[in-house]
Amino acid sequence: MSIPMLPETAPFSPAQRAWLSGFFAGLLNARQQAGGAMPAGAAMSPVAEPVEEEEPWHDPGLALDERLKLAGDKAPARKMMAAMAQLDCGACGYLCKTYSEAIATGAEKDLTRCTPGGRDTSKKLKELVVLYPPGAETAPAATPTAVARVVKAEGKVEHGRDNPFPARLVKCETLNKEGSSKDTRLVVLDLKNSDLNYKVGDALGICPENCPDLVQQMLEQLDASGAEDVPGLSDTHASLRDALLRERNITRPTPGLLEALAAAATIDVDRDALKAMIDDEDGTLLGGLQVIDLLERFPSARPAAADFIGALPPLQPRLYSISSSLAAHPNQVHLTVGVVKYNNEADRACKGVASTYLSDGVRPGQKVRVYVHASARFGLPASGETPIIMVGPGTGIAPFRAFLQDRHATNAKGRNWLFFGDQKAAGDFLYQEELEAWQKDGILTRLDLAFSRDQAEKIYVQNRMLENSAELWAWLEQGAHFYVCGDAKRMAADVDAALKKIVADHGGKSPGEADAYVAALAKAGRYQRDVY
Helix, strand or coil: CCEEEECCCCCCCCHHHHHHHHHHHHHHHHHHHHHCCCCCCCECCCCCCCCCCCCCCCCCCCCCCHHHHHHHCCCHHHHHHHHHCCCCCCCCCCCHHHHHHHHHHCCCCCCCCCCHHHHHHHHHHHEEEEHCCCCCCCCCCCHHHHHHHHHHHHHCCCCECEEEEEEEEEEHHHCCCCCCCCCCCEEEEEECCCCCCCCCEEEEEEECCCCCHHHHHHHHHHCCCCCCCCCCCCCCCEEEHHHHHHHHHHCCCCCHHHHHHHHCCHHHHHHHHHHHHHHCCCCCCCCCCCCCHHHHHHHCCCCCCHHHHHHHCCCEEEEEEECCCCCCCCCCEEEEEECCCHHHHHHCECCHHHHHHHHHHHHCCCCCEEEEEEECCCCCCCCCCCCCCECCCCCHHHHHHHHHHHHHHCCCCCCEEEEEEECCCCHHHCCCCHHHHHHCCCCCCEEEECCCCCCCCCCCCHHHHHHHHHHHHHHHCCEEEEEEEEEEHHHHHHHHHHHHHHHHHHHHHHHHHHHHHHHHHHHCCCCCEEEE
């Protein structure tokens, strides 16, 4: 096979060019394994195929200490990778591997970017940076921006993270019914005249904007007009208002922001409290406070506008599992979005940045900047004859709606079994009409439901799995692929435990043998998870 090589004219050093060539080689290998193809337009030159590196810790279902143990004899960058949440969600601006490599080389200083990993990840990264000072690793991290520059050097610019497509919002429809405590939306975007293609199992990157009301509150606290000139991300300069609205993360405080506030504080009590937050390794003092809470709590801490903006990290895209198939909906992409609202420790009403933007900030006809985030680890089997078992409670149903759409549109003959659950059947049975129609038509072979609050005893999807364990085992033995989408820490872990129990009980295996059986399913691509 042939591997893409960077041209000598690409704007990189020889070491960077060699490393990026290896990166593209790995990307090609992953795409070929997933049945995809390398994008056209890259110069080709035959080189030896790299040996795929084993990364057993790259599993969000494993606890942090388990992941670190698996990476115990690896290079510092791989130990740092094991400290990440293993979701490859893109919220940090990297993948888990490239974020860890950027830290190990010293190219990335912020150790708090892994939002899903939270304090546990940032604390462990701090420990690892002390043990392995940045610079010990020599391979440059392949950031999304670097890869985009390579494409431009080849004379071909495609829509991606660094050049998102402005997709028109077709509709944002509430899926929950009266009586539900949740707000889940079907978001439909128009991809007409774009070069974006996706397969079921991929994710869509959304480039959101911050809440205008929160931006205004922040300007008032800073005693600023919003017209102040500050460093911009995309251009040399931006207004303070535009930077807060479109370019910077204005919710989560970072160590850099705490340091900027402490340096600007003119009252000792404010300065001391901020320094205590900086020194608090567990993050207990900061808790769930947001940037606006700090501005209100410490009125003497007012950096100059440029310093304040410089201490805020870039506003990162959010990834959502795609809920549609192009075979069923040409020129469209659908998302299933849970609108996030909660009160933090300061009793402030907080909102999820991207979910609020999609549900309240954009109206039908307006544009949303999007790109496709391809998944090499999650997707339908190559054969439409292969049976599939899908476990997706709540918004975890998103990719499985796409799976069923695709199998219906392509007339695939394989059997399909869905486990779906939520709080209440009356208000939270997402896509009920579609699912029941597919069941009636024979597309959905089995539908098992678990609504946790419709009876005194909580019932979850893993309970339904165990109730139907004999048949589930039979499907596995007949070659079925098993999929899970949803919460990583609770649901996915419970489903994994239920799966192993089913294997042990019906396969006559010891716990260790059941673990090995499930691990073999995963290695063969028959056990796939899209968890967060």
